[in-house]
Amino acid sequence: xxxxxxxxxxxxxxxxxxxxxxxxxxxxxxxxxxxxxDPGMGLRLIHYSVGAGITDQGEVPNGYNVSRSxxxxxxxxxxxxxxxxxxxxxxxxxxxxxxxxxxxxxTRLTVV
Amino acid sequence: xxxxxxxPQYQHVQEGEDFTTYCNSSxxxxxxxxxxxxxxxxxxxxxxxxxxxxxxxxxxLTFQFGxxxxxxxxxxxxxxxxxxxxxxxxxxxxSEKLVFGKGTKLTVNP
Numbered sequence: 001x002x003x004x005x006x007x008x009x010x011x012x013x014x015x016x017x018x019x020x021x022x023x024x025x026x027x028x029x030x031x032x033x034x035x036x037x038d039p040g041m042g043l044r045l046i047h048y049s050v051g052a053g054i055t056d057q058g059e060v061p062n063g064y065n066v067s068r069s070x071x072x073x074x075x076x077x078x079x080x081x082x083x084x085x086x087x088x089x090x091x092x093x094x095x096x097x098x099x100x101x102x103x104x105x106x107t108r109l110t111v112v
Numbered sequence: 113x114x115x116x117x118x119x120p121q122y123q124h125v126q127e128g129e130d131f132t133t134y135c136n137s138s139x140x141x142x143x144x145x146x147x148x149x150x151x152x153x154x155x156x157x158x159x160x161x162x163x164x165x166x167x168x169x170x171x172x173l174t175f176q177f178g179x180x181x182x183x184x185x186x187x188x189x190x191x192x193x194x195x196x197x198x199x200x201x202x203x204x205x206x207s208e209k210l211v212f213g214k215g216t217k218l219t220v221n222p
Contacts, residue, residue, distance in 0.1 A: 031208040040121070042200065042214035043155070050208060058209070059113070090154060094208060100145055100157030101202075101210065 002026050006091050006104035013081040013111045021076040021107050023091030029102070031094045032074040033058070034066065036087040037106075043090065049074055081111045114139050116203045118213030126221050131188040133216035135201035144177055144184045145210065147200045155200060191220050 007022045025032065033048035045058030049068040063085060065077040074093075078085060088108050092101040115138040125131050135144065143162045147155040159168055161177035161184060168175045174187045188195055198217045202210040 033209070035212070040214065042118075043202075043212040045209065045211070048209055059211075092155075096208070099160040101147075101155070102157070103154040105154050 004091055004093055004102050004104035006089075006107050008107060009105065010108050011110070013078070013109065015081060015083060015111060017081050019078050019081065021078075021089055021091075021109070023074045023076065023104060024072050025074075025091075025093040025102070026072065027093065027095070027098075027102065028071060029093035029095045029098070030071070031096075032068065033092050033101075034064070034074070034076045035090045035092065036060065036085075037090060038087050046076065046089075078109075083111045085109065086111045114203065114205050114211045116201060116211050116213040118201055118216060120216055121214065122217050122219075124219045124221065125191050127193060128190050131191050131195070131218055133186050133199050133201075133218075135184045135186075135203075135213050137182045137203045137211075139182070139203075139205055141181050141203040142206045143204050144181075145202045145204070146175060146184075146186055147202065147212075148197050149200065149215070150197045153197075188218075191218070193220050193222050196220050 004025045034046040035043040044060050047066040049055045090106050091104040094101045117136045145160045146158040149155045165179045166177040172189045176185045198215040200215045202212045
């Protein structure tokens with residue numbers, strides 16, 4: 001099993017550009033979420049999903065969209081990138097029957 | 113909303129010294145989880161505590177969940193250089209949604 005796969009690993013965007021961060025898991029986990037990690041701020045929840053077709057906002061949802069059309073995939077869309085969105089983004093998944101989250105290796109995004 | 117505070121933010125120890133990080137939630141938790149993130153890496157799940165007053169051990173690591181299920185601690189005995197990283201607690205309030213503390217960054221001087 002690959003676990004949680006995030007692509008790309010690194011990305012540089014110009015202000016105003018849009019892009020999609022990809023996240024896929026092959027563990028049949030119901031729950032998926034996106035976090036951003038900034039120095040000294042820990043991990044802050046952006047959006048999450050408890051199953052296909054269901055999404056909800058976390059602590060810092062502004063400027064981001066998500067969809068969950070399949071159990072496996074949970075892409076994160078940046079609509080119009082801003083320098084404040086420079087961060088490391090982690091996707092994570094879990095299951096009601098398995099303890100703990102499995103994290104992807106992260107996407108380091110820089111917006112200039 | 114639910115908040116999870118974690119202290120200290122940084123801890124530097126000599127190899128062989130003990131280390132403790134503390135976590136406090138603004139609300140009662142259904143469970144608390146602990147993660148370790150090595151420099152440049154991603155968070156890795158260590159353990160989940162569910163019961164009031166629960167204590168669990170993993171080799172040199174001891175995890176405790178408070179009686180009121182609002183606080184927790186992680187204690188490492190006789191730190192090693194392999195313990196370097198940031199330790200996060202994360203609280204669940206009854207759903208799968210986790211709120212993370214800001215983490216404690218541990219450095220170990222050999």
